[in-house]
Amino acid sequence: MDIGSLVGIFTTRFLGIFIEAISFLLLGTLISGLIEVFVSKDDVVRLMPKNPIAATVVGSTMGFLFPVCECGVVPVTRRLYQKGLPVSVGMTFLLAAPVMNPIVLASTYAAFGWGPVLIGRYVITWIMAMVIGLLFSLQRHPQRIVNPIALASFSGGSGMAPSVSAGRTPLLPGIKQALILAGEEFFEMGRYLIVGALLASLMQTFIAQETLKALATNPVNSVWVMAALAFILSVCSTVDAFLALSFARTFTVGSLLTFLTFGPMVDIKSTIMYLGVFKRRTVIYMIILPLLISVLIGIWLNLNVRF
Amino acid sequence: MIANTANIRKWLQALLLLGLGFYFLDNMLTGRVYFYINERFGWLSWLATVIFLVLGIINIYDLLRERRNAQIQIHDAHDHEAHDHHDHAHDHGHQHGLAPSWGILGLVALPLVLGLAIPAKPLGAAAIDSSGISTSFSAVQGSGSTTTQFALASTDRNVLDWVRAFNSTENLNEFNGQEADLVGFVYRDVRFKDPTQFMIARFTISCCVADASAIGVYAQYPDAAKLTQDGWVHIKGHFTIQQFEGQATPILVADLVEPTNQPQHPYLYP
Numbered sequence: 001m002d003i004g005s006l007v008g009i010f011t012t013r014f015l016g017i018f019i020e021a022i023s024f025l026l027l028g029t030l031i032s033g034l035i036e037v038f039v040s041k042d043d044v045v046r047l048m049p050k051n052p053i054a055a056t057v058v059g060s061t062m063g064f065l066f067p068v069c070e071c072g073v074v075p076v077t078r079r080l081y082q083k084g085l086p087v088s089v090g091m092t093f094l095l096a097a098p099v100m101n102p103i104v105l106a107s108t109y110a111a112f113g114w115g116p117v118l119i120g121r122y123v124i125t126w127i128m129a130m131v132i133g134l135l136f137s138l139q140r141h142p143q144r145i146v147n148p149i150a151l152a153s154f155s156g157g158s159g160m161a162p163s164v165s166a167g168r169t170p171l172l173p174g175i176k177q178a179l180i181l182a183g184e185e186f187f188e189m190g191r192y193l194i195v196g197a198l199l200a201s202l203m204q205t206f207i208a209q210e211t212l213k214a215l216a217t218n219p220v221n222s223v224w225v226m227a228a229l230a231f232i233l234s235v236c237s238t239v240d241a242f243l244a245l246s247f248a249r250t251f252t253v254g255s256l257l258t259f260l261t262f263g264p265m266v267d268i269k270s271t272i273m274y275l276g277v278f279k280r281r282t283v284i285y286m287i288i289l290p291l292l293i294s295v296l297i298g299i300w301l302n303l304n305v306r307f
Numbered sequence: 308m309i310a311n312t313a314n315i316r317k318w319l320q321a322l323l324l325l326g327l328g329f330y331f332l333d334n335m336l337t338g339r340v341y342f343y344i345n346e347r348f349g350w351l352s353w354l355a356t357v358i359f360l361v362l363g364i365i366n367i368y369d370l371l372r373e374r375r376n377a378q379i380q381i382h383d384a385h386d387h388e389a390h391d392h393h394d395h396a397h398d399h400g401h402q403h404g405l406a407p408s409w410g411i412l413g414l415v416a417l418p419l420v421l422g423l424a425i426p427a428k429p430l431g432a433a434a435i436d437s438s439g440i441s442t443s444f445s446a447v448q449g450s451g452s453t454t455t456q457f458a459l460a461s462t463d464r465n466v467l468d469w470v471r472a473f474n475s476t477e478n479l480n481e482f483n484g485q486e487a488d489l490v491g492f493v494y495r496d497v498r499f500k501d502p503t504q505f506m507i508a509r510f511t512i513s514c515c516v517a518d519a520s521a522i523g524v525y526a527q528y529p530d531a532a533k534l535t536q537d538g539w540v541h542i543k544g545h546f547t548i549q550q551f552e553g554q555a556t557p558i559l560v561a562d563l564v565e566p567t568n569q570p571q572h573p574y575l576y577p
Contacts, residue, residue: 005433007425008425008426008428009430009434011421011425012343012430012434013430013516013517014418015418015427016515016519018418019334020344023351026359027358111518179361182358182362183320183321183324183365183366187320187415188411190415191410191411191415194414194417194418200517243517245515245518248518249518249520
């Protein structure tokens, strides 16, 4: 086939993923900007239950209140820690929120509809976040988990919500500030989406599907491949469902679920951000535990469940 | 005032947002957006259009105001009286983050550059080679009901309706003699030994072209050799059950095949 038509096909596929995904990314950055400006974190901490298990459950679903993707969740968690949120609850929130939020629910539904992928994504994510959060709640000394620098209160720098004593931000300037922040975050996050969309559409266009099939249909190897892809691509959780969709015709369902559950918790960019909040040893656990749980569930599903 | 590169990058950021807004607006108004996504997500792209335009305008407004404030400040520095103006310049609501790097700007510009430089074209026959074409139902399962195609008059069914109908029946002979009226693009591959035979093909997408899959109905026409691969045609005829590669297959025997324009919605939605 001539190179001209290949470039045309590649462009159509690339723009397809970009155009479909970008609305969700824009919505995510807008909401994140609004939270940054208008939500006072004190209110949330005051409502937190004292019982560790109940608090972990609340932490795992708090994303529906703070619809942030994996990029937005780290600064929000750090701020919640400064306001006294228990470390294990923050951990559960951090791991669950990138999936447990209305925007990701909408984009996953748009891509896969109501079915095993959507349900599996939510059930597995919830299990992973709860197990890991409860494990960390056994550690009684939070200073061994969290980087002390992250807990030191810092004065409101760029884009910080004003302290409570300063009162609420007035509506119109607040909205304008949220929009400016959203524009900045769009560039910060958009690059990961674009690199991910580039790679997915290059693979769809230039790699013969037969070559991929041997790897993609193997119940074990496919899961590891998708876990590695999720880590490398670092795509925002609000749009990763559309990338998974482009692999859905060749790859096993278990491997797609690993991509959709492990990816939002751990990838290159979130690892870098985690290092700013947690101790190095904690971060290693935060990579290995989700990886093992997610891969094991993915392989188990491939071997035992017919979709 | 000397423009440093951070300032240039901030301006490029604002112009890119505005540019993406106009690119989306153009896609929406021309309907080209449906070369990329399912019709039911059109409203989301309208939303993206509006957000891009608003972000672009706000950013440009902010940069202009910043420049004016900076000029006031320089002016004040010369004029040692108006101290209150200093307060005004500092009372700026927020501090900007860092301007995006050249690498980020280049990446975010890429969709815009590709969208403008490469002529927009929906997936066609050439895109089938890497992924294959399907005549089976499993590949076109979706949210649509499996019974709706039978509620349609036979000449109102599209390629997808027929493929579904063929795959949900026990007895293909019931289609013998049924009339059909279809629009699709011409597709042939190595399996087509008989020059009068070809396929009327369409792509189906449920979300966007990321999940596109090609489906088709076999057709037969004496002058088929003159039809160009990937050309859009309107075809009328009736089905007969024949052998194709050793399998009983409904083949649309055409009475009329005429070239037609690519439809406004080139994909079918399962």
